[in-house]
Amino acid sequence: MSYIEVRNLTKTFTVRKKREKGRLFREKTSVRALKDVSFDVEKGELVGYIGPNGAGKSTTVKILSGILTPDGGSVTVGGLVPWRDRKEHVRRIGVVFGQRTQLWWDVPIMDSFTLLREIYRLREADWKARLDELVQRLDLEKLLSVPLRQLSLGQRMRSEVCGSLLHRPDLLFLDEPTIGLDAVSKLSLRDFLKEENRLNKTTVLLTTHDMEDVAALCSRVMVLGHGSKLFDGELEELLSRYDTARIITVRYDGEVSLPALPEGCEARGEGGAFRVVYDPAAVKTAELLALLQDAGAIRELTARTQDTDRLIAKMYREMEL
Amino acid sequence: MGPFRLYLKSTAMNMRIRMQYPLSFLMQTLAQLVMEGGELLAVILIVDRFDTLDRWTGGDLYFFFGMMSVTFYLTEFLGRGVTGTFPSIVRSGQLDTLLLRPRGVLTQVLCSDADPRRIVCIAVGIAALCMGSAASRVRWTFLKALALGEAILCGMLLTLGLFLIEAVFCIFSVKSVELVNALTYGGRSACQYPVDIFPRPLRTLFTAAVPFALTLQIPAAYVLDKPLFPWPAWTVFVCPLSGAAVFFAMAAVFRRALKRYRSTGS
Numbered sequence: 001m002s003y004i005e006v007r008n009l010t011k012t013f014t015v016r017k018k019r020e021k022g023r024l025f026r027e028k029t030s031v032r033a034l035k036d037v038s039f040d041v042e043k044g045e046l047v048g049y050i051g052p053n054g055a056g057k058s059t060t061v062k063i064l065s066g067i068l069t070p071d072g073g074s075v076t077v078g079g080l081v082p083w084r085d086r087k088e089h090v091r092r093i094g095v096v097f098g099q100r101t102q103l104w105w106d107v108p109i110m111d112s113f114t115l116l117r118e119i120y121r122l123r124e125a126d127w128k129a130r131l132d133e134l135v136q137r138l139d140l141e142k143l144l145s146v147p148l149r150q151l152s153l154g155q156r157m158r159s160e161v162c163g164s165l166l167h168r169p170d171l172l173f174l175d176e177p178t179i180g181l182d183a184v185s186k187l188s189l190r191d192f193l194k195e196e197n198r199l200n201k202t203t204v205l206l207t208t209h210d211m212e213d214v215a216a217l218c219s220r221v222m223v224l225g226h227g228s229k230l231f232d233g234e235l236e237e238l239l240s241r242y243d244t245a246r247i248i249t250v251r252y253d254g255e256v257s258l259p260a261l262p263e264g265c266e267a268r269g270e271g272g273a274f275r276v277v278y279d280p281a282a283v284k285t286a287e288l289l290a291l292l293q294d295a296g297a298i299r300e301l302t303a304r305t306q307d308t309d310r311l312i313a314k315m316y317r318e319m320e321l
Numbered sequence: 322m323g324p325f326r327l328y329l330k331s332t333a334m335n336m337r338i339r340m341q342y343p344l345s346f347l348m349q350t351l352a353q354l355v356m357e358g359g360e361l362l363a364v365i366l367i368v369d370r371f372d373t374l375d376r377w378t379g380g381d382l383y384f385f386f387g388m389m390s391v392t393f394y395l396t397e398f399l400g401r402g403v404t405g406t407f408p409s410i411v412r413s414g415q416l417d418t419l420l421l422r423p424r425g426v427l428t429q430v431l432c433s434d435a436d437p438r439r440i441v442c443i444a445v446g447i448a449a450l451c452m453g454s455a456a457s458r459v460r461w462t463f464l465k466a467l468a469l470g471e472a473i474l475c476g477m478l479l480t481l482g483l484f485l486i487e488a489v490f491c492i493f494s495v496k497s498v499e500l501v502n503a504l505t506y507g508g509r510s511a512c513q514y515p516v517d518i519f520p521r522p523l524r525t526l527f528t529a530a531v532p533f534a535l536t537l538q539i540p541a542a543y544v545l546d547k548p549l550f551p552w553p554a555w556t557v558f559v560c561p562l563s564g565a566a567v568f569f570a571m572a573a574v575f576r577r578a579l580k581r582y583r584s585t586g587s
Contacts, residue, residue: 091423
């Protein structure tokens with residue numbers, strides 16, 4: 001039996017439309033947020049959960065964390081049903097929302113951590129040891145006496161992560177944890193999460209729009225669209241399906257004019273600098289390079305893949321999301 | 322002892338938050354004093370003009386007023402999470418956070434806020450109780466003190482129960498329902514006076530449906546030695562339990578409603 005088992009999960013929301021003229025009541029429509037979603041997650045896995053806005057990611061996380069009750073299907077996390085055994089279940093999980101704070105806004109963060117000890121009924125010694133460890137790893141020492149509302153976003157996220165891990169959860173949900181963070185904060189948060197997963201075997205389920213988060217953290221990725229699971233596997237595999245184009249940028253000494261390139265190549269530019277997009281499956285790279293070299297003296301040449309966001313956008317388009 | 326300990330710790334913190342801006346706190350407290358003092362003044366003016374209202378003397382009226390003030394504002398002081406902040410807890414999505422913690426949601430809602438500004442309203446209420454007790458020459462016995470204590474406790478539970486109706490609506494519609502205020506604030510305003518001065522429909526409403534008469538006024542009338550209804554003496558100690566019953570019934574409905582909670586945003 002897997003640590004997380006999700007079978008045929010469905011959830012429908014009833015949405016009231018705007019009242020039409022001449023009608024007393026508003027019409028209701030139902031929106032199927034999740035249609036028959038199933039997956040397993042093993043203990044210690046780092047899983048990325050992606051999909052466009054409104055795909056049902058948050059709904060899944062809210063059901064898995066015990067906030068919402070689904071309409072159909074079954075979920076067990078470590079043998080517990082989240083919404084039925086809520087108190088028992090939430091003791092074993094931690095949740096971080098990138099867009100919402102879970103600590104107390106107006107008090108020093110140390111006060112929040114002290115109250116969390118009370119809420120989770122943690123033993124003084126355990127709590128102290130864990131707090132010291134997290135404070136050191138997340139570099140919170142100097143911030144403990146500062147009220148949350150005075151912290152920068154990066155500092156606040158580190159505090160939130162600390163608060164969500166004080167009770168040593170087996171499973172951590174991260175909902176867009178790096179949203180709005182600067183490069184340094186993003187990198188250090190990713191490093192911390194990787195380390196946490198390695199040291200404590202914490203299972204992590206990450207929902208995000210930042211593909212770099214997924215690339216840095218998750219070996220496995222699930223794609224959700226219109227309430228259905230569309231892909232479940234390695235990120236590399238997902239990307240290789242859509243990652244067909246290569247881009248060569250070439251700069252010559254002086255002005256040159258490019259010769260006619262093979263069918264399927266798309267060249268743009270003028271004078272001495274060009275950008276060529278082609279598909280290696282259709283055009284031989286060696287041939288293309290030979291043509292480019294014949295055109296003049298190359299000063300500089302770079303070849304790269306398309307950036308991930310473009311790929312994901314292409315993927316969403318092809319999946320008609 | 323678990324929930325109680327958590328409540329004490331949270332309330333200590335909430336008080337600190339409320340006191341962060343002392344001048345603002347002082348001004349708001351003063352405003353409360355003017356408001357509740359004004360309410361008492363209205364009763365004093367009635368007594369000054371008419372001496373009695375039906376069979377109730379001025380002292381009796383002060384006593385009824387004091388019962389309601391102390392009960393209602395103790396509830397607002399200690400249970401502000403339910404009586405005031407719950408709609409914003411739902412709207413801001415903070416209810417999600419409460420559901421993510423291994424504690425009862427209602428306990429955490431109660432822990433989420435306390436409103437020490439209400440202390441002055443409670444003080445006005447206590448003053449009214451003292452005025453009433455002196456003017457009506459109440460001979461205090463142990464049983465009377467016990468009845469008073471039970472009435473206030475059950476009255477607080479009743480008030481919480483009524484505010485929970487609003488809370489349940491909030492869970493479904495993510496908006497507060499002003500209609501419910503007719504029962505809570507309306508009930509407070511009406512039941513500052515003994516219900517038997519009201520026409521029958523109102524009297525029935527505040528006895529059978531929103532039982533402020535049973536929880537607060539029967540014991541108050543007992544203390545004043547003027548039974549509200551011609552019922553046996555033991556009913557004085559049983560009737561207030563209806564307030565507790567309303568609370569526990571509404572708490573159960575609240576728990577059921579949480580199962581249908583839809584959450585907001587992402």
